[in-house]
Amino acid sequence: MMKKSRRSFLKVAGIAAIGLGAAPAMNFAASGSNGTALAVKSKNENVLFAHRWGMVIDTNKITDEVVENIVAACHKAHNVPDFNHKVDEEKFPGTRPVNHKQEVKWIWEEHFQYAFPDKEDEFLAEKFHDLPFLVTCNHCKNAPCVKACPTQATFKREDGIVLMDFHRCIGCRFCMAACPYGARSFNFRDPRPFVEEINPDFPTRSKGVVEKCNLCAERLAKGEQPHCVEASEGAILVGDLEDPESEVRALLNENYTIRRKQSLGTEPSVYYVM
Template identity: 65%
Template sequence: MKKSRRNFLKAAGVTALSIGAAPAIKAVSAAESHTAPHAVEMKRKDALKAKRWGMVIDARKLNDEIADKVVKACRYAHNIPDFHHEPDKKKYPDLKPVKFNQEIKWIWEEEFEHAFPDKETDFLAEKFRGLSFLVTCNHCKHPPCVQACPTQATFKRPDGIVMMDYHRCIGCRFCMAACPFGSRSFNFRDPRPFIEKFNPDYPTRTRGVVEKCDFCAERLAKGELPACVEASEGVITVGDLENPDSEIRKLIDSNFTIKRKQELGTDPSVYYIM
């Protein structure tokens, strides 16, 4: 009895070994075939590049009309749902009632005292009180959302853009708790019924994942500037923060700029000219 059991275990062991060895052999043989021409994944030649992407928003030139245009451009470019849009009842027959506090926004208007809550005082200059600001993801140098994410679904690219991988996100919303700027939105429901006009160049999202501004990575890759920059009539400028000759560095050098919640040490890449 004992002997046969030992033999059985031996045989089982050998079998397990050979199963384990198969992928290793395969990998070795695959490595050999690499001398033959093989496929390559690459960037487009016209892609816009930077060492560290940054953004300057000129608050002096900003008004409600431009802000509205910017928000709409972003909404269309990224297929962001608008819950005020009346969904097609025939196509989507049993929808749950809309909750507006579950909205999704990437760049939006915020009054000065909310965009900069720490700078609110009793005698805030009249020109700032109630003034609309545009706020979005700050693409921080030290992003707390990236630190918090348990799956690296949100991560920082070498060029400073904080990206979202919707394919990997498990929807734990830890990043939303971690972001000190409230820049992240969660897809509490399927967004499609609430998209009025689809942009075929960008996917929609599925319910249950977090999303936010991606600095138009998909446009930069094609050599186009972000959608908000195009719509902003010169209010928003993007460029390379690490390049002293870039346009945005010149703007920062020659104007008084502030950043949101600098004391937290996340080091935002979005500057506001006051």
């Protein structure tokens, strides 16, 4: 299983590297109608390019059903374990139940007061108390997790995406301590028994490894939208924050948006339309 996982990881990492390496050869980058930059002229004609990838979440379009679909799509595609899943005893004999406080998550629902503790107000509009807020890795411009990692298992690409090299991770969890958003999860045990149906196109992880959202870098490298975008029914857009003509910039110009714990100076790349 580990050999297969390693081969899968190298395959995915290679695709993502091609997408990143294509950037210097770029002749132009124009915005597409889907909110991302159009594929650039490069060796990989399908790769989607951005100077700095960002995400805009329209809270007015988020419902409980949409949240459920987004989380399910993301976690299924990236082999995120579900500790509520019944383990196949024949395949994984002796596997005991897991402490659910050790859950692994890439994107999840959070209440306003926990997602935005610095914006809590005595007279906060009633709708925000019950509104589901999707939270995930913010792919910060000044990512503290990158600075804290001693092995470069956590690193930031030139296009702003913060990634994990699972095979470099030594499980020190310094990155988790450094992240002010709780966006990272640690595998206290082998997560594979708790993946209902393993996606062979994305690497599984092992015990002692940290993981998090990768903004579907493997899909962007193939010219595809992130899973959360496809499942969001128009509630989520990703695109180039540094391209004034992109749809994400248009949304930011036309709407009042907030970011999580902005005062910390991490410069999150995820914005919320209020």
